[in-house]
Amino acid sequence: MSRVKRGNAKGWQGNAKTTTPMHNVEPILAALVIKLVRSGTPLDRASFLELAISLVEDHQQNN
Amino acid sequence: MIKDHKVCCKYDPDQGTLLGVRHYRQFLRRHGDKIQSMKASKKDNNRSLWGTYRNMEIMYDVIYSEAQQSGVGKILPEPIWMDVDGNKVDSEELAFGCKVAIEILHPNYFIMGDETGCNTNMKTDGHVGGKKYLGEAGSKGSNKRAIATDMQFTVLPFTNGLGAPVLCAVIFASDNKDGKIKSDWITGIDITVDAMNSDSAVEFVTNNTGTGKYLPRGPTCVVNGINVPCYVCCSPHGGITGSLLTDMLRYMDELQLFPRTDDLLPFLLMDGHGSRFELEFLQYINNKDHKWSVCIGVPYGTHLWQVGDAASMNGAFKIGITKAKEELMLAKEKRFMSAKFLPTDIIPIVNKAWAKSFANVAFGRKALVQRGWNPLNRALLKNKEVMDTRVEAEANNEDALSILTRVAAVAAASGNAVIQVNEGKSADVIDLLVADRNRAQQ
Numbered sequence: 017m018s019r020v021k022r023g024n025a026k027g028w029q030g031n032a033k034t035t036t037p038m039h040n041v042e043p044i045l046a047a048l049v050i051k052l053v054r055s056g057t058p059l060d061r062a063s064f065l066e067l068a069i070s071l072v073e074d075h076q077q078n079n
Numbered sequence: 080m081i082k083d084h085k086v087c088c089k090y091d092p093d094q095g096t097l098l099g100v101r102h103y104r105q106f107l108r109r110h111g112d113k114i115q116s117m118k119a120s121k122k123d124n125n126r127s128l129w130g131t132y133r134n135m136e137i138m139y140d141v142i143y144s145e146a147q148q149s150g151v152g153k154i155l156p157e158p159i160w161m162d163v164d165g166n167k168v169d170s171e172e173l174a175f176g177c178k179v180a181i182e183i184l185h186p187n188y189f190i191m192g193d194e195t196g197c198n199t200n201m202k203t204d205g206h207v208g209g210k211k212y213l214g215e216a217g218s219k220g221s222n223k224r225a226i227a228t229d230m231q232f233t234v235l236p237f238t239n240g241l242g243a244p245v246l247c248a249v250i251f252a253s254d255n256k257d258g259k260i261k262s263d264w265i266t267g268i269d270i271t272v273d274a275m276n277s278d279s280a281v282e283f284v285t286n287n288t289g290t291g292k293y294l295p296r297g298p299t300c301v302v303n304g305i306n307v308p309c310y311v312c313c314s315p316h317g318g319i320t321g322s323l324l325t326d327m328l329r330y331m332d333e334l335q336l337f338p339r340t341d342d343l344l345p346f347l348l349m350d351g352h353g354s355r356f357e358l359e360f361l362q363y364i365n366n367k368d369h370k371w372s373v374c375i376g377v378p379y380g381t382h383l384w385q386v387g388d389a390a391s392m393n394g395a396f397k398i399g400i401t402k403a404k405e406e407l408m409l410a411k412e413k414r415f416m417s418a419k420f421l422p423t424d425i426i427p428i429v430n431k432a433w434a435k436s437f438a439n440v441a442f443g444r445k446a447l448v449q450r451g452w453n454p455l456n457r458a459l460l461k462n463k464e465v466m467d468t469r470v471e472a473e474a475n476n477e478d479a480l481s482i483l484t485r486v487a488a489v490a491a492a493s494g495n496a497v498i499q500v501n502e503g504k505s506a507d508v509i510d511l512l513v514a515d516r517n518r519a520q521q
Contacts, residue, residue, distance in 0.1 A: 042109065069097045
């Protein structure tokens with residue numbers, strides 16, 4: 017069954033009901049990123065992903 | 080949950096990293112109103128440590144109090160809102176900065192000084208606002224001639240609370256132990272002006288000295304109807320010393336720019352350079368015959384509070400120096416003169432740059448308002464860079480640390496943790512933020 021038939025033509029972007037599994041963590045992650053910018057240590061892409069993974073990694077293993 | 084989602088999407092959950100570039104891009108899209116990817120601009124570590132809300136608040140408290148005690152300011156019966164022009168307004172929306180509790184009665188006694196180091200070497204000059212030149216296609220950049228004569232000199236402008244210049248001091252680099260410098264260094268020689276021929280040396284100097292003439296002399300300021308000629312001196316490295324600073328204050332006192340009364344002293348605001356703490360200077364400002372009230376602003380925070388560091392003042396001055404050097408180089412080439420700078424070229428260069436920067440009262444006035452020095456509106460406490468360091472305000476908002484604390488409490492109660500911050504990068508980040516918060520609270 018195609019995404020068009022499922023009513024989800026835009027894929028991930030289009031489905032309002034589809035949420036990222038990170039949605040609980042992202043507000044914390046965003047606040048941390050802003051806090052780090054203000055303290056003069058902004059994150060690059062690799063460090064951001066390292067932090068994001070580090071925040072959820074242990075929890076993933078427990079589950 | 081992320082692994083489940085990967086299985087749903089037909090990915091191997093055990094291959095690759097848990098989160099990848101796609102999550103990074105989508106995170107940026109979802110939080111684009113708060114977070115964007117951009118280039119980082121490097122900032123001196125000390126500036127971050129010292130330019131905090133708390134330090135600025137303390138600086139305003141102390142300096143405003145001193146200004147009031149020296150008689151320059153007067154406590155208002157009730158704090159009022161003031162706009163950028165110093166007029167009383169009714170609401171915060173119309174006002175600039177915070178409420179004004181002390182009014183400046185004698186802005187001409189409120190003096191600010193800030194030295195700016197210069198060099199005649201054109202190779203280290205900036206690009207004058209990113210100015211571009213035409214060049215050959217395929218080459219790295221178009222070559223531009225530059226005179227590389229190294230001569231350090233410092234210009235120390237004193238401005239008052241009205242934004243007007245009070246004194247221009249120029250310090251040459253010279254090893255001369257008696258501190259004397261040649262008279263043609265003091266007057267400068269403007270090679271673009273033809274000298275008037277005279278019969279005697281005295282007549283030559285008299286006829287050719289003055290603004291726009293062959294021997295132009297440095298910038299002259301006018302304070303309360305008194306002409307204040309440029310103060311020219313020298314030091315071994317061309318920088319300020321306690322002795323020179325004392326001489327500058329003495330020079331202003333000898334011209335009687337600030338007549339003292341029982342309840343009025345001149346008030347000087349400077350940065351924390353070592354010369355301000357030398358014994359000779361401290362003895363001079365505390366001598367009851369010519370007492371000065373001197374305050375030092377937040378160290379490493381001069382980019383925020385110092386009037387002379389404003390883009391319209393120091394920035395414009397540096398651009399003016401660069402342009403003046405280029406013009407002088409072209410003038411030398413036209414006259415088939417040696418392509419090097421001489422000490423006599425410094426004063427004409429300073430004159431050109433001064434006219435476009437520190438001599439502009441409107442620029443000075445704007446810089447004063449934006450830094451909270453006239454009116455005394457504590458403007459920096461509303462500056463975004465300073466406000467970002469405010470600890471009290473963040474405690475009330477969704478601060479990262481408070482969120483983490485709350486999440487940890489919920490997790491402890493339910494036994495179901497959403498995140499972990501005990502090890503790895505997240506633990507490092509928390510340590511970093513806690514250290515940063517502690518530093519700001521000190």
